[in-house]
Amino acid sequence: MKKKILVDLDYVICYPGFLKILNDFLGTDYKEEDFTEYIIDPIIGTQEKINEFYEYYLKHDGYKDAVLIDGAKETLEKLSKNYDIYICSACVMYGVERKSAKLFKDKFEYLMREFPFIDPEKIIFTNSKNIFKADVQIDDRLPNMLGDIKVKLLFDAYHNKNITEKELLDNNIIRVKNWKEIEAILLK
Ligand SMILES: [Mg+2]
Known part of the structure; x- marks a missing residue:
């Protein structure tokens, strides 16, 4: 039986167009490296304005111009020969939870378009990533990596630079x- 890998999408496989759409909304020119936290909503201002942004975001397709991370596609394709690959990605947006359907659609279509070797039956859309059992998990957020997984790989990203070696060690x-x-690590 093949081993199972849970792979996150955003900031692991690709950079979605989130920041570009946010910059368009605000008329700004922020870059990922301007931030150290994953949730960057506070720069938008009031809760009302944040909600207004999310409504705006959901009118766009953040995956139309998503930027693939170097080597992601090639390595996933190689891994797919030895492992069962499950894409595990959150699709419910905070603040506009019940209006998030379009994000499910945009992510699914992106995955189908870019990754012909990924099995559509092995795509998991949930914000509750800690409930799964698998052999390997690749994600860029520590709060998503507390489940029963043997090998956990934190993918380096702008918002996780401040996580200490001790925190990583404590969480295996x-x-x-x-x-x-x-x-x-996975194909040695
Ligand atoms: Mg991610």
Whole structure:
């Protein structure tokens, strides 16, 4: 039986167009490296304005111009020969939870378009990532990595730089900087 890998989408496989759409909304020119936290809503202002942004965001397709992370596609394709790959991605947006359907659609269509080797029956859309059992998990957020998984790989991202070695060690997590490192760990 093949081993199971849970792979996150955003900031692991691709950079979605979230920040571009936010910049368009605000008339700004923020870059990912301007932030150290995952949730960047506070820069938008009041809760009312934040909700207004999410309504605006959901009128766009954040995956139309998503930027694939170097090596993600090639390595996933190689891994798919030895592992069962499950994409595990959150699709419910905070603040506009019940209006999030379009995000499910945009992510699903992106995955189908870009990754012909990914089985559509192995796509999991949930914000509750800690309920799964698998052999390997690749994600960029520590709060998503508290489940019963043997090998946990934290993908380096703008918002997780401040996580200490001790925190990683305590949670049995290895930080990986890129897909080459993932390949070296999982296909040795
Ligand atoms: Mg992510």
